[in-house]
Amino acid sequence: MPRQRIERQRKAPGGEEKRAMPAQLKKMEESHQEATAKEVERILRLLQTHFRNDPCTPIFFFDLVVDPNSFARTVENIFHVSFILRDGLARLKLDDDKLPVIGT
Numbered sequence: 001m002p003r004q005r006i007e008r009q010r011k012a013p014g015g016e017e018k019r020a021m022p023a024q025l026k027k028m029e030e031s032h033q034e035a036t037a038k039e040v041e042r043i044l045r046l047l048q049t050h051f052r053n054d055p056c057t058p059i060f061f062f063d064l065v066v067d068p069n070s071f072a073r074t075v076e077n078i079f080h081v082s083f084i085l086r087d088g089l090a091r092l093k094l095d096d097d098k099l100p101v102i103g104t
Contacts, residue, residue: 039076040083047090051104058101061092 043064050059065077081102084090095101 036080036083039080043077043080044084044089047084047102055104058093058095058103060095061100061102064102 047059050057061081065074065081067073067077081090085092085102090102090104092100092102
């Protein structure tokens with residue numbers, strides 16, 4: 001007696017199905033985005049205060065971003081400063097010694 005063939009539902013062509021993101025992950029993502037925005041604003045205020053007090057003196061990029069006690073914090077600082085640079089709120093250039101500085 002031949003075996004009966006069972007038809008399985010086929011996946012739609014073109015990739016995986018879209019899945020709804022669990023509410024807990026959405027909240028985590030939103031809180032991470034808020035934290036990033038707040039940190040970017042904090043760094044921007046620091047830069048604005050510096051340039052308001054001394055508009056002609058750029059800040060050494062590494063002095064601004066490097067945390068000698070935390071590699072992870074250094075990477076986060078570079079990430080946050082990149083938004084400020086991307087939005088044109090500050091400029092990254094090289095000084096006479098070819099070291100990166102942040103200026104207006």
